[in-house]
Amino acid sequence: MTTIMYGIPNCDTIKKARKWLENAGISFEFHDYRKQGINQEMVSTFCQHLGWEAVLNKRGTTYRQLTQEQKDGLNASNAVTLLVENPAMIKRPILVVNDQYFIGFKAEQYQEIFS
Template identity: 70%
Template sequence: MTITMYGIPNCDTIKKAKKWLDAENIGYEFHDYRKQGIDENLVNAFCQALGWENVLNKRGTTYRQLSQEQKDTLNQETVIALLIEQPAMIKRPILLVDNQYHIGFKADQYAAIFA
């Protein structure tokens, strides 16, 4: 089983997800957007699998700082460029388990994925 977690290390949700995986002795690789970067192919894969509306984190500060015009014109094309430029706007964590993407973290959700 190959597991990759995508995100930024100082995110509270990432910390909770890592803690859960560690407690369950589930090995994973961590892909840090800031250190390892992110590209159009990766963001496209996230959006194809999960839907761009789900990938875009509308609760974060970065999103709230966008102009109303930017928010009003968001679509599949414009959002990908924006997420590459501002990876903090990608909802976290995104987990890739055996070529299947999962988004967010809830203990029940992870328990179901790894059951």
């Protein structure tokens, strides 16, 4: 089973998800957006599997700092570019398990994924 978690290590949700996987004895690779980077192809793939609206984190400070014009003009084609430029706006974590994509962390959801 191939499991990759994408995110940034200092995120509280990432910390919870990583701890859950470690406690469950599930081996996974962690892809740190800040250290290992992110590109157009990767974000496009996330958006294809999960939908760009789900991938876009509207709760974070980075999103809130956008102008109203930028927020109003968001669509499938320009969201990817914006997310590549601002990886902190990608909802976390994104988990890829055997080519299936999941977003966010809830213990119940992870239990279901790995059962």
